[in-house]
Amino acid sequence: MPSVRIKKELNQGIYFLTFTVRRWYYLFDRHNRWEILLSSLRHCQEHKYLKIYSWVFMLNHLHLMVQGNDVAGFVRDFKKHTSKELKKNILATEPGILKLFEKDEKYRFWGNTNMPELIESEKFYWQKLNYIEQNPVRKRYVENPENWIYSSASKDCLLKLEKIE
Numbered sequence: 001m002p003s004v005r006i007k008k009e010l011n012q013g014i015y016f017l018t019f020t021v022r023r024w025y026y027l028f029d030r031h032n033r034w035e036i037l038l039s040s041l042r043h044c045q046e047h048k049y050l051k052i053y054s055w056v057f058m059l060n061h062l063h064l065m066v067q068g069n070d071v072a073g074f075v076r077d078f079k080k081h082t083s084k085e086l087k088k089n090i091l092a093t094e095p096g097i098l099k100l101f102e103k104d105e106k107y108r109f110w111g112n113t114n115m116p117e118l119i120e121s122e123k124f125y126w127q128k129l130n131y132i133e134q135n136p137v138r139k140r141y142v143e144n145p146e147n148w149i150y151s152s153a154s155k156d157c158l159l160k161l162e163k164i165e
Contacts, residue, residue: 014119020111051162057150
């Protein structure tokens with residue numbers, strides 16, 4: 001079954017995206033790996049005109065609501081860059097787990113699809129924003145969304161957020 005892709009003619013829309021670690025392996029909760037994700041997103045905000053409306057990092061996946069000049073290009077570049085950085089980090093800190101991500105003599109950290117969903121209505125936007133920010137509560141990591149630091153709901157949000165127009 002082919003993966004869902006971002007349509008070329010809708011490439012500049014606002015998208016809800018999910019990036020999942022292969023095998024749903026808990027990868028991000030140690031060795032400054034959340035910082036790798038943050039750094040890459042900040043770079044995309046500053047240099048690739050990426051607008052972030054909502055986000056959350058979980059232990060083995062992340063959700064974003066984003067818009068940009070080339071969302072498909074962002075997805076490609078984000079996955080490529082973070083894969084290189086994650087590989088370096090894992091080699092330095094936990095080389096034994098690298099074999100979990102080996103595929104065809106290469107390493108693949110991300111699942112193939114990002115399940116992009118175009119935000120086409122205000123109702124859908126608020127539904128996805130709520131889903132993103134409630135994710136750590138549903139997993140029982142925190143009691144209130146604002147207590148999860150790796151989220152747009154955090155009172156000390158670590159990324160610049162855009163407001164819906």
